[in-house]
Amino acid sequence: MNEIVLKPKDHTRISLEAEVITPDSFAGKSLDEIENMMLYQGNRSVRLKERFDVSGSPCDTAADLRIIIDGDAPRTKRVGEKMSCGEIVVRGNIDMHVGAEMTGGKITVEGNADNFVGREMVGGLIHIKGNALDYVGGTARGKMEGMRGGEIIVDGDAGDHVGNFMYGGVIKIRGNVGQSAGQHMRGKGTIIIGGNSWSRVGCEAADGTILVKGKVHLSTASLGYGCIGQVVKDPELGGDVIEGEFYELRADMGYEPKCGIAKVYASVGLNEHILPGGRTSVPRKGDMPVNRDMLPYLKIYHEEMIVKGGKK
Template sequence: MQVVKLSLKEANKIPIEADDVNPDNFAGKTEEEIKAIKVWYGNGQYPLGDFFNVKVEGSDSVENTKIIFEGDVSRVKRIGQNMSAGEIEINGNVDMHCGFGMRGGKIVINGDADSWLGCEMTGGEIILNGNASYYVGSGYRGESCGMRGGKITINGNAKDYLGEHMCGGEILVKGSVGLLPAISNNGGKIIIEGNATMPASEMKSGTVIIKGETFDLLPSFKEEGTEEFEGVTYRKFTGDVNVGGKGVLLIK
């Protein structure tokens, strides 16, 4: 097992773009090699060691590499981008784009996450033990698909546009969400244990289950009886008929 512990030397006002901070790039490397990995800061690239204290224990494959961030990294973006295996643990809040393009492995965040958490991920697992901001599991502007695989669990609330353009995978939200969850969905499964407003607009396929209250249900969904999920009976709707959608929406 290889464990890499990172802690910021001082709080940063300008965001750090940590595109290459993932187990794939850390596995088998020494402390000095990891410190030398470049990150973007402002309009230039600088060694990771300029900003972080780095401690390395052991050396192993990417599957057995774990990165631990101690403290707040709410101004550090793109942690875990494109990772394929291993684990990242963040003990604090994290900035935007965490887990972007993730293909495998696991990210655990013991804090809150800014926008675009797990966007366009295709595999792996993200567990957020806090609240999420906008566009969880979504696609960037102009992309036809957001999240394609994997699972995101949010043990708190999420803001607007959860799962926008989602094409696969699963999102579970233990709390409530904001406006337009599952907008333009093309697949996958979203379970919201709290409340949601105007869900599944322009959804073509996929499944959305809302266990709490649903506000402002769109009139472009067709009610088709009931369906049971986990022993509970829900009203079943299909749509969005405005786009010829055949997605399934289950609400109380």
């Protein structure tokens, strides 16, 4: 695999828009041509060599090309936008829209990423080793179709609106997520959350699956606890079997059944607070914030659910 290394030179406050940094547009170009590609900064345009030291071995086929951003690029937007093959490695932080609308290939970010990771992506793999901010796998404003395929893995935490308007693909967050995860999910997408989920999980979701291994904070009454009301053991989601017992719940009772049923799986062990009379335990450090106690009002009976799940 041929590598092209871009070393960021200096940090400017005004973001660079670097949608040309993709294997597709680098393929078939000499180093000199790559150095002279245009980036946008504010209302000016700059040559790539003014912001990055370019080295490495170019090649003709995009699929054999690996672009390495060797350092921190916290103000470089749109890296890997619309890429279809090849690989991008970022050895540091990256700004918004990394891997937006990508159709294939692989992006690895070793630091953190800003908003809109994998916005409207169709295929490929994005791996964020740090944290990601809001709208992971989401949409641009006003668009009704989010992520359609591919996979996003975030090793740290993610912000709000993970998988907004998601139609397909898999998002795996190892840490906690903010509010409204999986809101407006419309297709067969899957979101797996390793940590806790802040309020409004799966609100207005018509279809799709959300699994929360940690706590589910209830600040929407519409999580249909008791509607499906069963306990599922080791569900298979996103190609993996996830160990443990989970309540299977309906995400949005307001939605008409004909749209499909969005499901939320919440782990049995950590979600006792959703049961009648259950109080949230004292929040630990790193736990999701608990600001209001709306939880003990749910009338679901743990025993009944276990029985139902057991029969299945």
